[in-house]
Amino acid sequence: MxxxxxxxxxxxxxxxxxxxxxxxxxxxxxxxxxxxxxxxxxxxxxxxxxxxxxxxxxxxxxxxxxxxxxxxxxxxxxxxxxxxxxxxxxxxxxxxxxxxLGSVEDDVVHCFREGGGVPYARYSLSHCMTVSLAQGGEGLGTMWGRERALAYLEAAGFRDIRVHQLEHDIQNDYFVCRL
Missing domain, CATH: 1.10.10.10 (Winged helix-like DNA-binding domain superfamily/Winged helix DNA-binding domain)
Structure with a gap:
């Protein structure tokens, strides 16, 4: 107890x-x-x-x-x-x-009763690596970090690359890119 x-x-x-x-x-x-x-x-x-x-x-x-x-x-x-x-x-x-995780509890309970799954979109950005890997990507961000992501984006031809973070979540970057 x-x-x-x-x-x-x-x-x-x-x-x-x-x-x-x-x-x-x-x-x-x-x-x-x-x-x-x-x-x-x-x-x-x-x-x-x-x-x-x-x-x-x-x-x-x-x-x-x-x-x-x-x-x-x-x-x-x-x-x-x-x-x-x-x-x-x-x-x-x-x-x-x-x-x-608490924000998706109702979705998970629904899956227990009805089957199916909880879409990645319900987990916000916390599963970007697993989504990337599941879709044949290289798991950028979580696995390799900012430097590797920037190198790949530059190699893909992007020149205007801006790195952003949410004020309350400095451990995760997101990128806005333009050719």
Whole structure:
């Protein structure tokens, strides 16, 4: 029973971590002196009520520290090193995959009942390598990275190549190309 309870708690923590990454709350807390939920909300440009609820979950998960006497919160440096852009390995980026998988749950349940499959399009860009490989491609992006993709696009004759990233997902590039 304890292992199942822990799994549920960890799943919730990953969702909260994804929210903290995508809203910028984790980066906003990193390196700061203790802040109230109102001050953090203003600093991040977010609604205080939601920031306060998020802080409560992250405190319960022992990711964020709090001082109940002053109603302030802070992100310890050792946590910031793993969950923000301040460290070399921002693990919060990977937490985004939990909500992505949750977004297709209804489709998967439907497949259990009716058969069939969930189209790659429902998974956004997370399966670009597998789609490429399934269609006879070379799995660009996930497997070889930006440099190989740029070399292939240039070899294909593209000269105006622009590399873009989503603000909340810097690990994946997408390319807009013109001849």
């Amino acid at each position: 304890a292992a199942r309870r822990q799994a549920l708690n960890h799943g919730g923590l990953l969702l909260l971590t994804s929210i903290g990454h995508r809203t910028g709350l984790l980066n906003a807390l990193a390196g700061q002196a203790p802040l109230t939920s109102q001050a953090l909300a203003e600093h991040a440009g977010l609604q205080e009520r939601y920031v306060r609820e998020w802080l409560g979950g992250m405190v319960a998960a022992e990711v964020i520290e709090t001082d109940s006497a002053t109603a302030t919160y802070w992100l310890p440096d050792e946590h910031a090193a793993l969950l923000t852009d301040q460290g070399p390995a921002n693990l919060a980026i990977y937490a985004q995959f939990i909500p992505l």
